[in-house]
Structure formats: C-alpha cells, structure tokens
Amino acid sequence: MDVLIIVDVGEFENYKGTISPNNLGTETVTLESFCKATPTINELSFSLDSNTYTGNPNGIGNVTAKANIFGLGTIAVYYEGTDGTDYTKSTTAPTGIGTYTVTVNITEGWGYLAENKIELGEYSIIKKMPVVANLNFDLLSNIYNGSPNGIGEVTAKESIEGLGTITIYYEGIDGTVYTKSTTAPTAAGKYSVTVDISEGSLYHAVLGMALGTYTIEALPDDSLDMGLIIGITAGVVAIIGAGILCVVLIKKKKA
Numbered sequence: 001m002d003v004l005i006i007v008d009v010g011e012f013e014n015y016k017g018t019i020s021p022n023n024l025g026t027e028t029v030t031l032e033s034f035c036k037a038t039p040t041i042n043e044l045s046f047s048l049d050s051n052t053y054t055g056n057p058n059g060i061g062n063v064t065a066k067a068n069i070f071g072l073g074t075i076a077v078y079y080e081g082t083d084g085t086d087y088t089k090s091t092t093a094p095t096g097i098g099t100y101t102v103t104v105n106i107t108e109g110w111g112y113l114a115e116n117k118i119e120l121g122e123y124s125i126i127k128k129m130p131v132v133a134n135l136n137f138d139l140l141s142n143i144y145n146g147s148p149n150g151i152g153e154v155t156a157k158e159s160i161e162g163l164g165t166i167t168i169y170y171e172g173i174d175g176t177v178y179t180k181s182t183t184a185p186t187a188a189g190k191y192s193v194t195v196d197i198s199e200g201s202l203y204h205a206v207l208g209m210a211l212g213t214y215t216i217e218a219l220p221d222d223s224l225d226m227g228l229i230i231g232i233t234a235g236v237v238a239i240i241g242a243g244i245l246c247v248v249l250i251k252k253k254k255a
Contacts, residue, residue: 036071036108036109036110036111036112036113037111037112037113038112038113038115039072039073039106039112039113039115039118040115040118041118041119041120043065043066043069043072043112044063044064044065044066044075044104044118044120045063045064045065045066045067046060046061046062046063046064046120047060047061048060048102048120048121048122048123050123050124050125050126051124051125051126052125052126052127052128053095053096053097053125053126053127053128053202055095056095057092057093057094057095058093058094058095058125059077059079059093059094059123060077060093060102060120060123063075063077063104063120069111070111071109071110071111071112072106072109072111072112073106073107073108073109073112073114074106074107074109075104075105075106076091076104076105076106077091077102077103077104078090078091078102078103078104078105079091079092079093079094079100079101079102079123080100080101080103081094081098081099081100081101082099082100082101082122083098083099083122084098084099085098085099085100086098087100094125095125096125097125097126097127097201097202098124098125099122099123099124100122100123100124100125101119101121101122101123102119102120102121102122102123103117103118103119103120104118104120105117105118106118127162127199127200127202127203127204128202128203128204129203129204129206130163130197130203130204130206130209132209132210132211134156134157134160134163134203135154135155135156135157135166135195135211136153136154136155136156136157137151137152137153137154137155137211138151138152139151139193139211139212139213139214141214141215141216141217142215142216142217143216143217143219144186144187144188144216144217144218144219146186147186148183148184148185148186149184149185149186149216150168150170150184150185150214151168151184151193151211151214154166154168154195154211161201161202162200162201162202162203163197163200163202163203164197164198164199164200164203164205165197165198166195166196166197167182167195167196167197167198168182168193168194168195169181169182169193169194169195169196169208170182170183170184170185170191170192170193170214171191171192171194172185172189172190172191172192173190173191173192173213174189174190175189175190176189176190176191178191185216186216187216188216188217188218188219189215189216190213190214190215191213191214191215191216192210192212192213192214193210193211193212193213193214194208194209194210194211195209195211196208196209197209
C-alpha cells in the first residue's frame with residue numbers, strides 16, 4: 001500500500017513519501033522533494049558599498065546564502081553598466097569608474113529551485129581623492145633675487161594617472177604680508193603653499209591642499225645689493241650690479 005505522508009525535516013518542509021511493504025514484512029520509507037522554495041534576495045548576504053578605483057577588477061565580493069539558509073544552489077554574480085556606464089553584462093567584475101546593476105543567477109539546490117536575474121541593486125566604482133603623496137614638488141628655500149621666486153612646478157608622480165590640472169597658491173605667514181595668489185612671491189619671508197586640483201578622469205577635484213611652508217631667505221648683511229650706487233668721486237661712478245663692480249669714467253669738456 002502507498003500512503004502519502006507529510007514530514008518535518010527541520011528547516012525544510014513540504015516533503016512527501018511513500019510506505020511500501022517488502023518481502024520481509026517491514027516497511028520502507030522513500031522521501032522525495034515535494035515543493036522546493038524559490039530563492040529571493042531575502043535569502044542572500046551581500047554588500048553594495050561603493051569601492052574606489054584601483055585599476056583592477058573591483059566587484060562587490062562574495063554573495064552567499066544567509067546563515068540560516070540551507071540547500072541553495074550555486075550563485076553567479078553579474079555586472080552590467082547603467083546610468084551611462086558602458087559595460088556589457090558579465091560575471092567579470094568591472095574595473096572602470098561608473099555605476100553597475102548587479103544581478104545573480106542561482107542554480108537549483110536540494111532546498112531551493114533555480115532562479116535567474118535576481119536584482120541586488122546598483123554598485124559604483126568611484127574616483128579617488130588626491131593626496132599630497134600623489135605629487136612631486138620641492139619646498140627648499142630660495143634666496144631673494146629681486147624677481148618672483150617660487151617653488152617651481154608641482155606635478156603628478158609618474159605612477160599617477162588621471163589627475164586634474166594643478167594650480168599653485170602662495171600666501172604670506174608668520175608676519176609676511178602677501179595675499180593669496182598664484183603669482184610667486186618676490187620678497188624675503190615665509191609663505192604657505194597650497195594647490196587646487198581640478199577633477200580628472202580618475203581623481204576628484206580638491207581645493208586648498210596644503211603642501212607646506214616655503215621660505216625666501218634675505219640676502220646676508222655683507223652682500224652686495226643689485227644696482228646700489230656706492231660713490232661718486234672725482235668724476236668716477238662706482239656701481240655694483242649682480243655682484244660685479246663697474247667703474248665708469250666721466251670726462252669733462254674743457255671750457
């Protein structure tokens with residue numbers, strides 16, 4: 001005789017079985033799946049937190065069954081570009097900056113049916129923030145020379161790609177009067193040096209990034225100042241310019 005029974009096997013319900021007598025007079029119980037559940041997003045554990053661009057494939061990590069879910073099949077994660085991001089649907093995690101729709105396909109398991117295109121949501125790879133370590137520059141002091149005298153160029157390091165345009169600013173500090181300006185200062189004194197960086201292909205924009213303090217040293221007291229006239233005697237004019245003594249003889253016409 002065959003008898004339909006309903007059994008409770010812990011986490012899994014809705015199973016049927018048959019009881020069949022055998023030649024020895026005992027009974028054999030055979031259980032087979034009666035109603036597997038359909039998987040949904042609620043059975044899954046995952047994170048859609050944004051990641052920063054690294055130059056390598058950069059996905060959301062593993063998608064797994066929650067701790068109390070058993071019998072789920074194999075989970076495959078898919079990425080597809082959205083909101084203007086060009087990326088054909090693929091199981092390969094994307095590399096480029098952009099926004100991606102994330103879906104999963106789940107094969108049939110012993111507790112759940114197969115299900116495709118379960119949408120988890122949107123995932124983003126975002127631009128990096130510039131930091132001082134991305135830059136090449138030199139804050140060594142210079143000596144006053146009577147002309148604008150800055151720190152030279154500030155550039156991205158060779159390994160850094162996708163940084164925006166860099167603009168250098170100088171501002172007087174510690175008693176040095178100099179309004180913030182992109183023009184390199186001339187006068188001896190101390191200056192705060194900052195940079196603004198515009199948005200680039202791989203980096204966000206940043207304003208007022210401090211590089212440090214830059215100093216223009218005054219000439220020593222015993223230095224020869226440029227263009228200083230030191231004397232007019234007996235028709236001889238002695239002029240010092242750029243540290244060179246020039247003697248000019250002035251001839252007088254006879255009366």
